[in-house]
Amino acid sequence: MKDKLLEVTRSHFASLTEFQKRVGRYSGARIQAGSLLSDAQGVATSWFDKVRPLLESASLAAGMIAQGTDIFDRMLREAKKPKPMKGAVTPIISEGVEFYRDLIHQIETGSFSTTTGLNIAPYIGGLSSDEGEYLDEAQRCLNVNALRGCIVLGWCATIARIQAKLAEIGYDKFSDATVSMAGKTTGRFKFYKNKHSVASLSELQRVFDTDLLWVLEFLELIDGNQHERLRYCFEFRNNSAHPGLAPISGENLYSFYSDISKFILKNPKFALAS
The missing domain is CATH 1.20.1440 (de novo design (two linked rop proteins))
Structure with missing residues (x-):
């Protein structure tokens, strides 16, 4: 070879x-x-x-x-x-x-x-090198059949892109979105109650992933269906990172990478200005 x-x-x-x-x-x-x-x-x-x-x-x-x-x-x-x-x-x-x-x-x-087994290249091909370190390591996990590690690293790349996009949009806009959602008493966002005051990337990195997904929907970067699918991907990440009896199959892996690729990594709305 x-x-x-x-x-x-x-x-x-x-x-x-x-x-x-x-x-x-x-x-x-x-x-x-x-x-x-x-x-x-x-x-x-x-x-x-x-x-x-x-x-x-x-x-x-x-x-x-x-x-x-x-x-x-x-x-x-x-x-x-x-x-x-x-x-x-x-x-x-x-x-x-x-x-x-x-x-x-x-x-x-x-x-x-x-590689004759699983391969995530079709889902990550053409991406910039920004998430390359995570995705390179994710692909190498498959060389030793470490599907759980591949999913965890794929979610790392996803959150890295989300955080970078929110930082580009502006920390004030992110913080205002959480305050606005927390003030809702009716509609889609009425159950969201976590207000955040963020002024730097380090502070944004301390915000829970689930809160980030709510803000993305509020800012109309994703819709409700995409939010639910990404939340499902997040649950796959959690299942992969913690002990449990639910196995991760190749079908799970491909579904996960298809969604994070389409909704975040290759979504024009999440392209960075650089």
Whole structure:
């Protein structure tokens, strides 16, 4: 498996560096040569068609895969423009070259085997590297059939994104939402009573996950059905983190990751401005 990984990544890296040289020799401010744009598309699509699927099958770090996907997605978008600016394409290529040096080094120094069992890559592919550390470790849990650990780490990534989004929206807005909900005497939020005064991320991190979900619904980042499903995911997290007789199956795992991916991690409403 390692030999195959090195063969494919080194070949793609060679294509990328050759393309970098050709773009460097191009004299115009805008790339109008059809052959260059065609080659750019070819290099970019090779990542999606050949390289990424192989890396996912080897359970390579999810954050690393997401980083490469972001780079080659941007390259493909530029290559599809009629006359892209050379100054816009060149930095993306340079970023891809540096990324590949790190990637190949990681493969050279790592140990890999094809994952034939459970795999969460379809649910986390294309994400930014922000949650990569949690999700990378979650995938590695599956290599030793540790489904409970995989779920706990998936919930960590989910809450990390929720907290980051709420911080971006504003701590005052979060605090005001809890006060408004606690003041309701009728309707959906009448049973919510936990007021919070939050002024920093460290204070937000002390708020219970269930309260965070209520605020998300109040702010209309999720609806009632999504709230209930995420609460169910939270219960899976609790069942996984505490002793009990209820087993966690592959079906449970995939249902969990499908929901956190659709409702939070890949939901445009939770995209961060960075």
